[in-house]
Amino acid sequence: MPVVLFAAPSLWDEYKDALPRALTEAGVAADLVLEAAPETVDYIVYAPSAPLQDFTPFTRAKAVLSLWAGVERIVGNASLTQPLCRMVDPALTEGMVEWVVGHTLRHHLGMDAHILNPDRRWVPVCPPLARDRPVTVLGLGELGRACALALAALNFPVTGWSRAPKSVAGLRCLSGSDGLHQALHGAQIVVTLLPRTPQTENLLNAATLALPARGAVILNPGRGALIDDAALLAALDSGQIGHATLDVFRTEPLPQDHPFWSHPQVTVTPHIAADTRPDSAARVIAQNIRRAEAGQPLLHLVDRRLGY
């Protein structure tokens, strides 16, 4: 019977029923433990908050299964030689689509003007139709693609940008550094759903923030480090960027004295765009263990070279 070490003790309460249930549903008989001699462990269920940092003694482990989609805090760990799988969970994707569509529509429809209208001003200005509001989604992975397609289904003309060239029906797909320039040029809403890697750090900076249409909106549910904070604040102050709705930050929780909190054109959401949901995430973990035990390839493997 494989030994599954749940190495994210602070999350145990959320998973203590869901994971055994999912393993049973998947037909996997496993010994699910919170502690074990490292050399006896077959699978490690992991979260960035886990105290476990040295994977060297886990000589038998067949996989490290992350409960998080973003793996930047573990991917560079030199002691980790076991296959690393990230979380790709339909419920997480659904949550992200809802957050991105909701915040896109808030800005597209100018909802704030009506929700926050203490002076009872009657200003009947209609928003343009979605078909006239170009949106760019940076990142066309599990989350970016789903969000891009949901926005395209609402008639937004959507451009998606990725590292490798792609073709997705209903989207204008661009890639590489030339593609980034084109993808941002004239965009009115920019959504960042990239992983944090050395290549994506500060991708939105003074130069790239100058490319979208004046007054464009930035939605960042990806990672805080994708944006140069000072450049974003300058672009907001100059009016080049009209609003930024940010879910992720270089330091979380966002420090109380960070200028994002008080900037009138910034909305802060506390890293809630897409939470991992224990029931569905447990099923993803259990399926991967089932596959590995059956000799099938693991799903959602991280490419260490690319860092995501």
Ligand SMILES: NC(=O)c1ccc[n+]([C@@H]2O[C@H](COP(=O)([O-])OP(=O)(O)OC[C@H]3O[C@@H](n4cnc5c(N)ncnc54)[C@H](OP(=O)(O)O)[C@@H]3O)[C@@H](O)[C@H]2O)c1
């Ligand atoms: N706020 C939240 O609650 C929350 C929740 C979950 C995840 N996230 C964040 O969302 C990120 C994306 O998740 P995902 O599951 O969609 O990841 P994914 O499936 O790995 O997709 C990543 C996308 O980014 C693209 N990319 C990576 N490096 C690039 C580069 N240098 N230039 C251009 N494109 C690049 C990839 O291009 P290719 O397709 O060409 O490889 C891919 O399209 C995660 O890494 C995490 O940081 C946030």
